[in-house]
Amino acid sequence: MIKLKQLFAGAVIATTSLLSVNSAVAADYPPHTINMVAPSGAGGGWDLTIRTVAKTLKDTGIVNSNMPVINRPGGGGAVNLAYMQTQKGKGDLISVYSPPILLTNLTGLTQYSYKDTTPLARLITDYAAFVVPENSKYHSIKEVMEALKKDPKSVKIGGASAAGSMDHIQFLLVAKAAGVENLRQIDYISFQDGSLVAQALGGHVDLISTGLGDVAGLVESGKLHALAQTADKRIGSGLIAEIPTVKEEGIDVTFENWRGLFGPKDMPADAVKYWQQALEKMVATPEWKAALKRNGWDNAYQNDKDFTSFLSTTNEQYKSLIKEVFGR
Template identity: 75%
Template structure:
């Protein structure tokens, strides 16, 4: 072969390699040996349970071989972690779980960041709200709580793990609104983001805890707390969860969905987004995930990243309307 022609061919080949998209090359080594999975709240809550269940399912099914340690980064109803994620822009090794507070903290002004400052990867499940009281509480139904609030909005103290104006607070106010309780902005709500809500209700400092349905299993099993109601449109789950009546059964015509999904940092590389899109879609179709959903009373609500992003935009508008109505000046 003519040496000049051969040199041209080699040069062309090298140029092709040089201009190969970086994502193609990097993707071969993805995922990294260790991924950082984050629950933006303390241990034991719904976010913590969800991200740990995801990590365990991915390991058990051998879909992911990477180490997936869980970091709890509580504060501000998820706002502290959302601010941290802004320092990780463009990274490919971080995934955090979120639910309605990623929208609510922004809408209430608690955070300047929102879902638009992340990379939505997938919506996974729908959990529901639940309302629990001490076993010695005088309240035996959610209707009795609402009747008391109608007479005096200061008569029942509500506790939750999310910040004021965020999910635990809003789900209770939505039920109260549907029950015909006036002066919603006068109802006392106390946030216990350090995980102290259970101790507070057992000590009589608050009367009721507004939380996630998946969070109450051990609380109710312990016998120290009693569940008054949950916000699905039907009985869900198994065991003690299946025994919890809906608010609809008690004559209050409303529901509240606590959807949960996974998010990467803003500008997460395309190869990472594609990997997790495929992997999570496969995971939600496994028997292991189905068993986890049944055990925790979760409904399947999978959406890929594109559909999840559209859902978030629509839901953000709905929450804004709810907040404007609930907190409107009278």
């Protein structure tokens, strides 16, 4: 009888605590420290996104916890995804991901997928960009494609994601739409250590396939020249708005690089509720809107339920693309 009373008392306390903060969030959440993870090296799109999220949440006072950014690169995000499996049921880890969380699973790079996480929100849409050093012999994406049609080994493509993941796939999709054959023969080199831009400037790769937001600053500084981007329209302002779409270059394809936040699988309900509320507030702030404009990102906010539905639909779309490009 005593044990039953203790259990009942514990249940009452637990229920009361869930109602104590915003009528939904447990009093002991959020914890003092929440690790914000970029599953890549410093300087890439994931890194920029998670740092922008952490800074905006802190600057606006929406979240008062310490939010150190941790870089956990490897396998196009697969290394961090595997690590997240050791954190099941916890609420102190938030990771950013984008199409690779689907692609690395569909191409067999990892057994884990978005289903092994807790999707929290989709935040933004970036677009693929294809950039070259200013002294490159290529002045348009059409010239690159013509070279590849003659010899698929003639242009070395560099990206920050693993082979078979986003930077690789987005270029192959454009190449396929441009009529390039022998897609598997195209040389794609992955640099996941943050050295991608240096490799291009040093002449070790001819073209970078990346996210537009990742290289916007370098394009504006003149260090890199953007040949094309994959939105269905011109976007951004200044030099960014001058970048043609691949459609304008006669290649009928678009590609969206969405980014969102994920917690570990079986993340506590009170933690999920907390982040749903915090992120909904964040995307409405002037600080976040300024970050969207500064980085050339489109607002693509979805709450956890809508984001999960989006992931399911998009996973099926990517599955078809993988089969079309790789025959599997």
